Amino acid sequence: MLRIPASIYDDLVAHAREGFPLEVCGILGGTGDTVSAIYRMVNTDASNEHFMMEPKEQFSVVKDLRAKGLAMLAIYHSHPETPARPSVEDIRLALTPGVSYIIISLADPAKVDIKSFHIEAGNVEPEVIEVFNH
DSSP, X not given: OEEEEHHHHHHHHHHHHHHTTSOOEEEXXXXXXXXXXXXXXOBTTOOSSOXXXXXXXXXXXXXXXXXXXXXXXXXXEEESSSOSSOOHHHHHTOOSTTOEEEEEEOSSTTSOEEEEEEEETTEEEEEOEEEEOO
C-alpha cells in the first residue's frame, strides 16, 4: 500500500493536467509507506508517449530526500491519452528497485485515474493507494 496525502494527490492531478498533452513526471518521497514530498521533474523528452528525467535533476532530488531523512517511494508519470497501466516501455524502463510506479491517466477527461504498481524484473503487481487528509 502507498499512503498519499490528499494535497499531494491533488498536486499529481494538477501536474498531469498542466503538462497535457505531454507526459509529466516526478518523484514522491516519504517514510515507510507514507508520502510526504512531491518533486515535479522536467520531462526532457517533451513527448506525449514517453518520459525521461534529467540525471542532474534526479541527483538533486535524491540529495534533498537524504538531507530530509526521506526515501524515494515512487516515480510517477502521466498517460495523457492512454489508461493508467504500464506500457511495455514503462515495464522495460522500471529499473529502480523497491519503489512504486504511479501512472496518472487523463484518457477520460471527466475522471482522472491514478494507479500504482510495483514493477520488478518485468513483473507488474498493482498496489493500493490510500488517500488521506492530514
